[in-house]
Amino acid sequence: xxxxNHMDRSxxxxxxxxxxxxxxxxxxxxxxxxxxxxxxxxxxxxxxAGKSTLMKVLTGIYKKxxxxxxxxxxxxxxxxxMEAQLSGISTIYQxxxxxxxxxxxxxxxxxxxxxxxxxxxxxxxxxxxxxxIDGMGISLDVKKPLNSYSTAIQQMVAIARAISxxxxxxxxxEPTSSLDEKEVEVLFKQIRxxxxxxxxxxxxxxxxxxxxxxCDRITILKDGKLVGDFNIADITKVELVSMMIGxxxxxxxxxxxxxxxxxxxxxxxxxxxxxxxxxxxxxxxEIKKGEILGLAGLLxxxxxxxxxxxxxxxxxxxxxxxINGKPVKLxxxxxxIARGFAFCSEDRKVEGIFPNMSIRENMTIAILPKISRxxxxxxxxxxxxxxxxxxxxAIKTPSPEQKIRNLSGGNQQKVxxxxxxxxxxxxxxxxxxxxxxxxxxxxxxxxxxxKMSKKNIGVLMISSELEELVRNCHRVVVMRDGKNVxxxxxxxxxxxxxLTVIAQGGMSDSFTAAERSMNNEQ
Amino acid sequence: MNNEQTSAITKSNFxxxxxxxxxxxxxxxxxxVVLNCIITPNFMAINTFWNLSIQVLPTILTAIGMTFVISxxxxxxxxxxxxxxxxxxxxxxxxxxxxALGTSVPMAVIFALFIAxxxxxxxxxxxxxxxxxxxxxxxxxxxxxxxIAQLMNNGGTIVFSNNAFTKIGLMRIGGAVPIQLIVIVVFxxxxxxxxxxxxxxxxVQAIGENGEASRFSGINTTKVLIxxxxxxxxxxxxxxxxxxxxxSCADPNSIGAIAEMDAIAAVAVGGTSINGGxxxxxxxxxxxLIIQLITITVNMNNIPFAYSRIFKAVIIIxxxxxxxxxxxx
Numbered sequence: 123x124x125x126x127n128h129m130d131r132s133x134x135x136x137x138x139x140x141x142x143x144x145x146x147x148x149x150x151x152x153x154x155x156x157x158x159x160x161x162x163x164x165x166x167x168x169x170x171a172g173k174s175t176l177m178k179v180l181t182g183i184y185k186k187x188x189x190x191x192x193x194x195x196x197x198x199x200x201x202x203x204m205e206a207q208l209s210g211i212s213t214i215y216q217x218x219x220x221x222x223x224x225x226x227x228x229x230x231x232x233x234x235x236x237x238x239x240x241x242x243x244x245x246x247x248x249x250x251x252x253x254x255i256d257g258m259g260i261s262l263d264v265k266k267p268l269n270s271y272s273t274a275i276q277q278m279v280a281i282a283r284a285i286s287x288x289x290x291x292x293x294x295x296e297p298t299s300s301l302d303e304k305e306v307e308v309l310f311k312q313i314r315x316x317x318x319x320x321x322x323x324x325x326x327x328x329x330x331x332x333x334x335x336x337c338d339r340i341t342i343l344k345d346g347k348l349v350g351d352f353n354i355a356d357i358t359k360v361e362l363v364s365m366m367i368g369x370x371x372x373x374x375x376x377x378x379x380x381x382x383x384x385x386x387x388x389x390x391x392x393x394x395x396x397x398x399x400x401x402x403x404x405x406x407x408e409i410k411k412g413e414i415l416g417l418a419g420l421l422x423x424x425x426x427x428x429x430x431x432x433x434x435x436x437x438x439x440x441x442x443x444x445i446n447g448k449p450v451k452l453x454x455x456x457x458x459i460a461r462g463f464a465f466c467s468e469d470r471k472v473e474g475i476f477p478n479m480s481i482r483e484n485m486t487i488a489i490l491p492k493i494s495r496x497x498x499x500x501x502x503x504x505x506x507x508x509x510x511x512x513x514x515x516a517i518k519t520p521s522p523e524q525k526i527r528n529l530s531g532g533n534q535q536k537v538x539x540x541x542x543x544x545x546x547x548x549x550x551x552x553x554x555x556x557x558x559x560x561x562x563x564x565x566x567x568x569x570x571x572x573k574m575s576k577k578n579i580g581v582l583m584i585s586s587e588l589e590e591l592v593r594n595c596h597r598v599v600v601m602r603d604g605k606n607v608x609x610x611x612x613x614x615x616x617x618x619x620x621l622t623v624i625a626q627g628g629m630s631d632s633f634t635a636a637e638r639s640m641n642n643e644q
Numbered sequence: 645m646n647n648e649q650t651s652a653i654t655k656s657n658f659x660x661x662x663x664x665x666x667x668x669x670x671x672x673x674x675x676x677v678v679l680n681c682i683i684t685p686n687f688m689a690i691n692t693f694w695n696l697s698i699q700v701l702p703t704i705l706t707a708i709g710m711t712f713v714i715s716x717x718x719x720x721x722x723x724x725x726x727x728x729x730x731x732x733x734x735x736x737x738x739x740x741x742x743x744a745l746g747t748s749v750p751m752a753v754i755f756a757l758f759i760a761x762x763x764x765x766x767x768x769x770x771x772x773x774x775x776x777x778x779x780x781x782x783x784x785x786x787x788x789x790x791x792i793a794q795l796m797n798n799g800g801t802i803v804f805s806n807n808a809f810t811k812i813g814l815m816r817i818g819g820a821v822p823i824q825l826i827v828i829v830v831f832x833x834x835x836x837x838x839x840x841x842x843x844x845x846x847x848v849q850a851i852g853e854n855g856e857a858s859r860f861s862g863i864n865t866t867k868v869l870i871x872x873x874x875x876x877x878x879x880x881x882x883x884x885x886x887x888x889x890x891x892s893c894a895d896p897n898s899i900g901a902i903a904e905m906d907a908i909a910a911v912a913v914g915g916t917s918i919n920g921g922x923x924x925x926x927x928x929x930x931x932x933l934i935i936q937l938i939t940i941t942v943n944m945n946n947i948p949f950a951y952s953r954i955f956k957a958v959i960i961i962x963x964x965x966x967x968x969x970x971x972x973x
Contacts, residue, residue: 435860459862473860476853478921487850488861494843501841541861 133192134159134322135180135291140189142179149175151346152189157291157339160320162313164333164354167343168366168421168586173326176343177293181206181213194290204233212284213293220280222269227251229268230283254282258312274305281312285321292316293324298332299422310336328422329603330359330625344368359625363420367588367621387411389447390462390549390580393432396441401427403604404441409549412578414571416595418588418620424604425584426468429551432582433465434458446548459488464542468553468584470531474538477527481519482508484526485540492545511540516566532563539570549580556590568594588617602627668966669914669930672959676937684944690820692940697825698890700936702727702883704828706903707910707932708835708925709876714911715839716869717852717920718771718778720876723907725789726763727884727900730756732793734885735802735894738809749808753885760881761874763789768870786904793896801895813890824886828929831879836925845923848872852920906935909956913963934959 135157142150150172157163165173178184180191182200191198193209200206203213213219220229228235230251235242251264260278268276277297284292294313298306313323313336325337333340334354342349342365349365388411396405401424409415417425431439434452443450445461452458455465467473476484486493486504493503508522515536519529526534535555542550552571556564571594574581585591591598597611600623608623610616680687706723713720737745737752745751763785770781804810815823839845847868851858858865883903888894912918913934914927935956942952 433860454862454864455860456862456864465860467860472854473856476850476857476921479850479853483846483850487846487858487863490843490846491862497842497844499841499843499846 132158134161134194136190136192137176137180138190138192140176140179140191141187142175142184143187147346149346150179150186153343153346153348155341155348156351157322157324159290159322160317161339162317162323162325162337164337164340165324165326165343166333166340166362166366167349171343171366172346173343174295175346177213177295177324177326181211181293207287207289210288210290211293212280212287212289212291213295214277214280214284214297215295220268220276220283223267225265225267226255226262226271226279226282227264229279230254230264230286232283234287250286251282254286255279258282258285258315260308272305274301274308277301277309278312281316285316285319289321291322291324293326295326296328297325298327298329306332328420330362330420331603331627333362334359342366360621363621363625366420367586390445391432391582392444392447393428394442394444396428396431396439396443397604398427398431398436398439401604402431402439405601405604405606406441407599407606409580409582411548411580412575413597414575414581414583414595416591416598417582417584417601418591418598418624419601420624421586423601425601426553427604428601429465429553429582429584432458433463433551459545462545462548463551464488464545464547464549465551466535466538466542466553466555468557470534470538470558475526475534478525480523481512481517481526481529481537482522485511485522485537485544488541489544507544511544515540515543515570530559530563532559532567535559535563535567539567543574547579549582550574551582551584553584554586555583556585556587588620591620592617600624669927669934669963672913672963673930673934673937676934676941680937680941680944684941687944694816694820694822694825696933696936696940697828698822699940700932701824701828702887702900702903703906703910703932703936704929705831705879705883705886706876706907707914707928708831709879710904710907710911711835711914711916711923711925711928712848712872713778713876714908714916714918715852715920715923716848716872717855718869718872719908719918720767720782720873721779721904721908722763722767722782722785722789723876723880723883724900724903724905725786725793726760726877726880727887727903728790728793728896729763729796730760730881730884731888731894731899732796732802732896733759734809734888735804736796738806739802739804741797741802747806749806749812752809753812756885757878757881760877760884764874764877765870767877768873771873772866772869790896793899797894797896799896801893801897803893805892809889810892811889813886813888827886832925832929839923839925844868844871849921849923852917853922906932906956909960910935912960915963915967931963 133156135155137153137155139152139154140150141152153172153176155165155176165176167173175184179186181203182205183203193211198209200209221232224232227248231247236246237243238246248264255262255264258278258281260275262271262275268279281292297309301309316323327333337354339351340354340357340362341351342362344366389408390411391409394406396402405424405428407415417428419425427436430436432443434455434457437453443452450461476487482504485508489507490499493500493507511517512519512522517533517536517540519533526537529537555567559567568590571581571583583591583595592615595615597609598615598620599606600608600610600620602624607628610619610623686692706727709723710720734752734756736742737755738747740747745755767781767785770776771778812823817823817826839849847858847863850861850863851865851868855865880900880903884899887899910931911928913931914929915924916922916928938955938959939952942949942955
């Protein structure tokens with residue numbers, strides 16, 4: 123490392139005013155990032171904040187529109203990730219980007235195998251790989267194929283590769299998302315080792331505890347803009363969460379939200395101790411008829427996974443689900459639908475719409491069994507349903523035969539809501555129902571949610587927009603790291619309190635303190 | 645030479661306007677018919693039409709099956725082999741090679757279709773339950789199926805002179821209209837009706853359009869897909885029976901040879917997206933007619949048969965190119 127710039131010994135990487143636009147979106151707007159030698163630097167932000175884009179600009183996968191990258195004292199402009207790697211920047215993605223069928227040793231030396239008289243020097247590869255692996259304090263057989271080891275170990279191999287290419291900076295993009303707690307500890311041990319060798323790490327994760335455990339500094343992005351960078355010691359979890367979500371924790375005003383007036387206190391859904399193999403670590407909650415229950419939490423807290431278990435999409439789960447007081451075993455979504463459940467996915471494109479099919483076909487696909495006799499669809503009834511809902515939900519379209527892909531996001535969402543409302547469901551699960559739709563349509567959909575509640579339909583609403591939850595929900599359950607850690611209703615239901623519960627991971631003493639301070643402010 | 649003209653005509657038709665694009669397959673068919681009227685001796689005779697419908701039946705039946713499969717987002721390249729197995733099966737029943745079943749025409753047909761249904765069920769089950777790609781699963785049956793057909797009769801052709809059975813394939817309604825034409829009309833209408841008016845038809849297209857969304861809409865995708873492959877196989881089996889009956893023999897080597905390719909070509913020319921989704925039933929039928937007409941054109945003009953494949957390829961390229969934009973929009 124003879125070339126280290128002694129004038130500025132502390133900074134390894136400096137990104138200045140990086141701007142990157144995609145058609146229609148300004149993904150990065152003059153974003154900066156500074157990483158010191160031997161520093162573990164967290165890069166935080168919700169979805170769409172620009173973390174991945176920034177890392178892709180850094181590693182040469184995207185070309186920046188403007189800005190400056192200074193790495194190890196020199197201005198750099200990488201044209202490919204290979205170039206970045208050769209200069210000392212290695213990237214480890216959540217999905218391992220190594221070759222599963224090759225041996226551990228081959229993966230470590232992939233693309234730069236040592237040669238001996240024109241042939242690959244296997245002895246040397248295996249010997250050197252073993253030395254690196256031993257140096258990391260893990261024991262594994264470097265001749266075995268990579269896919270015979272767990273994801274955690276595969277990540278170790280990716281780190282070993284980074285060490286062997288003499289990386290100065292390792293970018294880790296959500297490395298812990300598929301690891302269990304023990305495996306995370308093993309990873310952290312390696313990160314600390316990298317640190318002790320003066321190698322820097324950019325660490326991207328949605329798990330707050332991890333950030334506070336392993337990182338020295340933190341840079342927060344929101345909507346493609348830099349929010350700020352801080353020493354980890356100078357920032358609290360509440361502050362971090364509020365900056366990520368874009369809400370000032372100290373002056374969030376309580377907003378009006380409806381209170382739940384039960385006509386009949388009947389429980390539609392009771393889920394207890396729901397666990398799955400990866401994300402869910404014990405979720406319990408209950409929804410009553412006509413109740414709007416919000417599910418809050420950061421990305422990766424297991425909200426969507428929980429919703430899918432309840433909707434019968436994940437058979438590999440533990441725990442009990444009671445529907446209308448009876449325990450059920452759901453094997454497929456169709457079992458949940460048969461019991462009066464409906465589910466609007468957060469991912470309209472992948473799990474919702476049939477893009478080339480008409481509004482009519484999209485809207486009635488779930489209700490077909492009810493409007494068919496001997497398998498033949500009653501087209502008159504079908505048309506009635508479609509006309510009714512186009513009118514009542516004010517779906518803007520020249521004709522019910524219009525392909526759904528030609529509609530705006532908001533109108534597509536209304537068609538999907540109509541798909542379920544026409545079934546007269548007991549419980550509607552809405553996962554990010556207002557994502558990617560304009561303000562006007564948002565208001566209409568929120569109005570619709572209130573109408574559902576009045577019709578005694580239970581609503582489970584998942585949203586990353588806290589104000590939306592506070593405005594719409596009777597009660598909010600907060601999830602964190604696959605568990606429900608708190609519940610807020612009535613007076614206590616405010617953005618600030620949700621933030622506090624998310625940050626602290628529970629309704630602890632400090633939460634009640636936060637509640638008190640909020641009440642004082644009012 | 646003449647056929648080069650054909651493709652030139654279709655090409656110029658395709659690129660003129662969007663309306664031409666929409667009806668491209670129809671225009672291509674008309675172009676080939678017109679061309680034949682001019683160049684092919686004795687083409688303009690009612691007999692040509694009867695013969696065409698007799699010859700095109702296997703392609704139409706397998707292409708209809710293929711429309712279900714491709715619409716659902718899959719593919720079935722085993723239909724030719726299934727045709728062979730069903731043909732040999734019917735031959736074996738007719739010639740009392742399976743004494744327990746006796747010689748009975750209905751029995752021959754039922755067993756031929758039954759074995760086809762079983763094969764389709766296997767295809768569908770392996771694809772859905774073990775989640776293996778359709779092309780691999782049906783490739784296995786494509787390879788093994790013809791071998792099985794050959795082994796069923798030790799590689800030999802089963803020749804039979806059972807009048808009642810051969811009559812099926814040679815039957816003419818009112819002394820003129822071949823039974824095949826009736827079968828075509830019935831199946832085309834039934835298929836069109838299924839896709840337009842039944843739950844099953846909607847489901848098949850929905851699964852092809854977006855499998856995940858289908859599951860979340862409460863569709864039992866496994867059940868629907870198994871049905872789709874059973875339909876494809878049974879129609880192939882029926883095509884095999886007709887072929888055996890018309891030829892009075894079941895040759896495991898030649899029956900259904902490259903039938904799967906003709907079927908896929910007909911569907912592709914007809915405008916159903918290979919990625920799945922909307923089923924273009926009428927398009928498929930026009931596509932099958934085009935494919936068959938090319939063969940007839942080549943035969944009747946004494947052009948070496950090998951050329952027919954090249955002309956088919958040209959038609960497929962032109963048709964798929966013409967529909968490319970339509971799908972994007």
